[in-house]
Amino acid sequence: MRGAIRIATLRGIPIRVHYSFLLVLPFLAWLFGLTLASGFGAERLRGHPLVWGVGLVACLFLSVLVHELAHSVYALRKGGQVSDITLLMIGGVSRITRMPEGARHEALMALAGPATSLVLGVLLMVGSVPLARAGAADVSFAVAYLGGLNVFLGLFNLLPAFPMDGGRVLRALLTGWLGRVRATQTAAFVGKGFALLFGLVGLFGLPGLWPAGNPILILIAVFVFMGAAGESREVLMQSLLSGLRVRELMTPRTSAVGAEDSVEEVDARLRAERRRALPVVEDGRVVGLVTRMAVRRVPEPRRAQVRAREVAQPVPELTPEASAWDALREMGQRQLPQLPVVQEGLLVGTLTQEDLVRGMQLRELEENRRDGPWGVGPRESHP
Ligand SMILES: [Zn+2]
Structure with a gap:
């Protein structure tokens, strides 16, 4: 992926961070600091709210990494290959060069990330309780807040907005029925719809629920839209060209x-x-x-x-x-x-x-002819 810098290599897998993530980090640190100061009380915090904000951002960064590693570990266990991991603002992209065989593994691989985030989130929330009793009320509040962020990360990624995790699960579910190409196209169509929705909510907000002008949501909208369009095109080309010498x-x-x-x-x-x-x-x-x-x-x-x-x-x-x-x-x-x-x-x-x-055009013509004039009918999947 372009616009990313390499920060580490784990088991031969390069881990990169996208610039967009680096750009929103200061904003997030400020936002988290503000939330802590207003939610917990700036006077009760030991240290400046911004320091707490920076600490929380670093922990969120690690949380996103754990989420991505969950995908990669599942892929590697099931015989897949991971070429690199890029961390984005919310979730990330694990580029799997060889998918584990079958739609079931693809769905489970997509679910591994959000499931890990949800478990981590709940553990952090539960773990924050004894911290409060031990007299570290500010740490307890921050840990619970981080838990909440992880739960949000898990739930948000489960939205069927392809190429986000939920969208990948949707594609895997559709693959057996529509074949890989149409399943991807359908999932990408739904993903673009979500991207439009994120963009509109980001720009205008939801009355009484969400304030207008949310730059993070707008960025996510752009990523989801471009990702959906790009990946759907790629799968189509791959299916048309695979098998041709x-x-x-x-x-x-x-x-x-x-x-x-x-x-x-x-x-x-x-x-x-x-x-x-x-x-x-x-x-x-x-x-x-x-x-x-x-x-x-x-x-x-x-x-x-x-x-x-x-x-x-x-x-x-x-x-x-x-x-x-x-x-x-x-x-x-x-x-x-x-x-x-x-x-x-x-x-x-x-x-x-x-x-x-x-x-590709010849292949497409052949495939359409095979499907009859309406272009429907059962198809073999292209794994
Ligand atoms: Zn994920």
């Missing part, structure tokens, strides 16, 4: 430029062949890809001197047997419009974004 979509017999060719020559070839990029070959082997963008970055008077190899971008080794979904992810990560396809070191074709889009 690069060989089936690539353009065979592609041309290439030599590593020693000048950028001027490359530019002429790109224009003449109407290509967005060309593979660069040296001694018969692919050494990179030169794009129109890279050519444009070289000032015109210098294009005759600069060699193709100097502006070529490195490319991953993509074979005809590689999965089309992996190829799309590589293109996205490297922001390349196409990738050369290589077999035993030799260039055998190129795979462009257009090839992938066409492949």
